[in-house]
Amino acid sequence: MAIVIQSEKACTVNPLKTSQPLGASFAAMGLEACMPVLHGSQGCTSFALVLLTRHFKEAIPLQTTAMDEISAVLGGYDNVETALLNIRKREAPRIIVVCSTGLTETNGEDLDGHLRAIRKGNPELFNTEIVYVSTPDYVGAFEDGYSKAVVEIVMELVEPLPAIYRQISVLPGSHLSPRDVEELRVIVQSFGLDPIILPDISGSLDGHFDSEWRGVTRGGTTLEQIRAAGASSFTIGIGEQTRAGARALQEICGTPFEIFERLTGLEPNDRLLRLLAQLSGRAIPEKYRRQREQLLDAMLDSHFYTGGIKVAIGADPDMLLSVGSLLHELGAELSVCVSTTPSPAHALLPASEVVLGDLEDMERAAGNCDVLITHSHGRQMAARLGKPLMRVGFPVFDRVGNAHRCQIGYRGTMDLIFEIANLMLERIQFRAPKD
Missing domain, CATH: 3.40.50.1980 (Nitrogenase molybdenum iron protein domain)
Structure with a gap:
């Protein structure tokens, strides 16, 4: 069982985590004819939109209530009503998922009450399902927002x-x-x-x-x-x-x-x-019996390159557990584990400790590690340390094909094992003296 340690730094230097509203929006992307809406400033939505677009290399539908200085002080009821009516008129979604942000959570808006009043006063919205998710971005992380969105979708629909x-x-x-x-x-x-x-x-x-x-x-x-x-x-x-x-x-x-x-x-x-x-x-x-045999053979072939290596991983809890547990089964040592948010998954991780921190925490502790595993924001860290980087999680914006990468099931596990082993084999060959 890993001990969870909270980083005590006064500020985040190189962020590992992404926000709850982004996670909730991501969940809404998995619904047909849906429009996710961030109730906050345009900048919040633009940032989320850029990350999703760069990761998936796809056009992403995402709207905002466009809060400004005045509405932040006086309240955003009119912004929410205008946004919902415009979206309904232009796009006619069957579901609208409204996610709060740190701005609207901090000023104490009753967004749930706003939505009830807007529905009552606008009959044209009756045929559109509206799901509200409370996702302040000053607490929690991507996984938390995603989880909350799924719960609210279930509870509402x-x-x-x-x-x-x-x-x-x-x-x-x-x-x-x-x-x-x-x-x-x-x-x-x-x-x-x-x-x-x-x-x-x-x-x-x-x-x-x-x-x-x-x-x-x-x-x-x-x-x-x-x-x-x-x-x-x-x-x-x-x-x-x-x-x-x-x-x-x-x-x-x-x-x-x-x-x-x-x-x-x-x-x-x-x-x-x-x-x-x-x-x-x-x-x-x-x-599946055949795929299981192939996976066992892949584990046998690859453990020569993964056994005994020291690994540094920075990821959301469930991704950290998935990749970290597999590496442990292949004989690797989880020397550095950095995560984004508290989770019961940390107790299952085969490591001594998990730090809730950022990529700077990971970089400071990873000097003796053989490989770094995190998202694309770790590429500068890998260059400074001279370590190979395996990209996992969200966002991965400097590689293509993220939507078609499979890491589950017997086949997906086998592909992931080969990816890790080949990365280590390449490092061994790079270090080998030239003839």
Whole structure:
């Protein structure tokens, strides 16, 4: 069990974490015909928009209430009303997810009350679902905002229905890529089960080449699917951040659930397949037995390059646990672990301690490490230390293909192992004396 240590610095020097409103907006991206709205200044939204666009290399629908100095003092009711009416008129979304920011949380606005009054006074909004998520960006991190958004979507839109035996709800964590979510869907469907994935970024952020611009999200979980989640016979969550959403479904619909702390590695995927076999009454398909053998062989081939290495990782809790646990199983030592926010996932990490801090904390402690693992903002640190950098998490803006990177299941785990081993092999070859 890792000891969690809070960095005591007076300020953040090189940020590791991203904000709650950004995480909540990311969750909204997984809903069909949805428009996320940040209730705050234009700068807050622009920053989030830039990060999402650079990471996915896609056009991202994201709007703002455009708070200024006057509305920050007098209140933003008019800004919210104008934004919702304009969005409804121009884009006609089926769902609008409104996320607060530090600005509006600090001045104490009753945004929930604003939304009720706006709905009452504007009948044209009656056919649009509006979900409010409280996400002050001066506390918490990306995972927290994502988790809160999923809970609010469930609480606002899901109602109890008669259970459908072969239907299950799947709650993917924010650390999963669109390709990860698609792989998860394929695994569940291979047992004859019908998954409702909430939210489903595999249909909205997986890459589109549209001839016409759409101002709302394309693909993702539909409003009908969200409501139908009330009929699911079981819920599977990936990552500790999904536990709150699974509990919300249980409270509303009585749906039992199981949380998988990760799906990167051998044991958790074994456990997932056994659960799916139990839920479906079917045997595990032969293709997964073959993939398991290939993963075992990959672990054997790669441990020569990963065994004994010292690793420094900076990531959100569930990503930290996924990659860190796999490296530990491959014989690596987790020498430096830096995370963004408190989480039960830290207690499961095979390391001595986790620092809640920034990339400067990571850089100061990583001098003796063999490899650095974090997002793209760690590239300058890697250059200064002369260490190889493996990019994981969000944002990764200096590489392409983030939406199609798979790190879960037997196949995804194998790909991740090869990526790590090849990085270390390249470092060994780089250090070798030339003939």
